[in-house]
Amino acid sequence: MAGHYDVLEMRSAAERETVLFAALAGLLKRAAAEAPAWADRLAGIDAETITDRAALAKLPVLRKPELMRLQGGSPPFGGFASGVERPARLFSSPGPVYEPEGRGADWYGTARALFAAGVRQGDVVLNCFSYNMTPGGFILDSGCRALGAPVIPAGPGNTEAQLALIAHFRPKAYVGTPDFLKIILDKAAETGADVSSIKAALVSGGALFPSLRAEYAERGVAVLQCYATADLGVIAYESEAQEGMIVNEHMIVEIVRPGTDEVVAEGDVGEVVVTVMRPDYPLIRFGTGDLSAVLAGTSPCGRTNMRIKGWMGRADQRTKVKGMFVDPEQVAEIGKRHPGLGRLRLEVVRDGAQDAMVLKAETAGGETEAEVAASLQAVTKLKGTVTLVAPGSLPNDGKVVDDRRDYANG
16 A cells, blocks of 8 residues: 555456446436536436446536536536535636635545655645636645645746745645746756755646656656646546556546547547546536547556546647638537448648648448538538548547648748
């Protein structure tokens, strides 16, 4: 147990699924009884039948545009809160999307990610995420408190003051964006300030490039990363094995084809969809808008939960063509009209001075380019060409709408 936060991290997959789906039935019942928006979405659904992933996949995905629309019509949370009568804090994220923070220890599920990064009880942590209208700083703060690790609520910026805090409190760990840690270390090297107490870091909110991680290691800081959102808290995190990100224990994560509710095959890139076991603000099949893929097997560190590859881009690929929006949902509709098609990719290009669309579609036969082109025009209200290609020939990168126009040279 020395290297793990708790025994939950070492459960068998079957035990974990049994426990999660037993809890899900109660979550669905409470949500339908106490939250009007969930009552509408779950109408006619028997919670007792949602006993596995196949059953869960039949429920619709809730995405941010719909959540924002419902929050606007039914403030503050669109009718999705179930029992957040006395939230601890109220936040606003870009969109805007409004989020409550409920009460209770480690509400965002951050402690085990911090533990995996090396933070232990009594370790001082420098928190450089913002303590502002968004919950970033508080997400990490709550996990430190749950671990019993004192927090310096530093926030981003004001580097010289950060160096003074580090010299005085001697934090062991840094949490914040990957880039700001480099700013701190570079400033310390420039001024001769002693920041040698920082030995570990948990970063998020930006790309941790391999070269940057290697640079930090050379400077004596072991850096791991976590994947978190304002709505859900920590979804997945790295361990010392650094082989993918391990899904948090109180969540069910699915990967779906962008623009649809359909789960993709293991290893395929798609949108991350999360169900979080949080009774006061339940989010059931919540689409993050982020792309990732499931990694086969389990981590060498001994944690047995599902692993994902981490953040691989955005699933929201909506774009304008000849003044009209085209989005992944429309491409998915074309696929439904032609069941013989596999992976689809709509490329938007420039043909001279005009926009043009080329739909590439994997097929083993049975469809014609003319038939698919007719569906393309019917669904998008725009003409485009269709190219049928062999199964497995399109990239596995989650892109459904690929805008290839050169905006710089227009």
